[in-house]
Amino acid sequence: MTDATARTIPTIAQMRDNSLSGVVRHEIETLILSGELLAGSRVNENAVALRLGVSRGPVREACRALVELGLLDLIPNRGVFVRRMDRHDVEEVYDLRAGLTGLAGSLVTARVTDAEIDRLRALVDAMDESAAVDDFPSFYPVNLEFHDVILQLTGNSRLIKSYRALIKEFQLFRTHGLVQPNALRESNEEHHAILDALERRDSVAAYDTSFRHVQHGKQRMFAAFDKLTHAGAAGAAEAHNRTIE
Amino acid sequence: MTDATARTIPTIAQMRDNSLSGVVRHEIETLILSGELLAGSRVNENAVALRLGVSRGPVREACRALVELGLLDLIPNRGVFVRRMDRHDVEEVYDLRAGLTGLAGSLVTARVTDAEIDRLRALVDAMDESAAVDDFPSFYPVNLEFHDVILQLTGNSRLIKSYRALIKEFQLFRTHGLVQPNALRESNEEHHAILDALERRDSVAAYDTSFRHVQHGKQRMFAAFDKLTHAGAAGAAEAHNRTIE
């Protein structure tokens, strides 16, 4: 046991500049996002404190921060729980993400340079290749980078922070990796449209293409999800009842 | 001692259902938003704990939550400080707020009823009257309500939460009450445009009019601010150096 704790601590010693509370927070975040802590499960303060070799104080502080961030739910006198996402929640996140993505696109038109456009084009081209052979694993990270680059080009730190928080929350819905046959190609066609709008420095078109891209993503995801749900009742049950601790 | 604490606690005893940490958080929030705690000033954990008659634990938890919300800045081993807003920060907040307002407008077109449109029209009419006589005090709350009603009609709890957090952060910039001569009339003309777009259930126009409304608000605010700044150097110094503890 001392060995186990000793093995978990080095990361803490490594990040001594950050307060313990911050390390704990990051640790819990990782635990949740990695899926080790399933949605709906309770986060036991004592257990986490023991596991990380710290006291309950920092754990509580970290949890409050994560509650504020939206990853945890706090029920007074009962504890904090990994937030569970139902269909309505996912729709909310998609809608808000669409708005932020659109905003990012429209803001970027006023600042983006030709070189940055070229960089984005390279990413879209790479995705074209991945989509051609339906290679999701290679498509996905590039897709993430494409949107992240645009986001960062806005230079709006609050927009960036909000968007990233939303992405984290979105990851709670672990079925987001679903894809249907033509999804990759369709998605990248939309990327092309966004790129064109940016190239023309057309802020309205940039908003529109970006907004719709996410909304189409929502439709694609729900289509895949519903297909899975209807296909096997087991799949549906598994998707809904992942509430067991 | 029991008497002193008993006198400072009533609000706490009143809200006993919420955890102490939540009450403390609300208290600090009020302290900041009311201007009692000036931007840049340090929040002393001990002092707050003493003042509220609680221990430092809840205070720390509350502060971590407020840091996550963006009202406080945390500097390790030095404490938490009321976030200071410079011009760039204000611009960021305005831009993000414009995007969220636009999103709210566009989302609402799909759900708004005729009765709700009527309610909004009543608010706009009331603002017309206030604007006609340049009555800012009566204009302002109705303006707030107008936008809040639209926001709530979206039914998107995350959008609502984000927007409200942004408004709180915005209030840190205490110069936002500035208005120039025609500002009220101009502002309400834009409200009319938003209302028209909602009435036509035109989501694109709703986004556009809402987005521009906030952007124009930004321009109006900065115009008033710059005017003040150039008019008297004292005003500028006072506006920028409100960092004194």
Add this chain to the structure above:
DNA sequence: GTTAAGTAAATCGTTGACAATCTCCAGTCG
């Protein structure tokens, strides 16, 4: 067999105390 009450274990909420760090001021040296 099922329901209800009572008790015990577990866990959260809060507190006060201790260690580490930073700030500020005085004293000293170049």
Add this chain to the structure above:
DNA sequence: CGACTGGAGATTGTCAACGATTTACTTAAC
């Protein structure tokens, strides 16, 4: 006379322990 070192005070970071609330289990009654 200015800059640097030293220590006292204050403040943050962390911890372990205490009361309060909730949960789960056992027992008993209907």
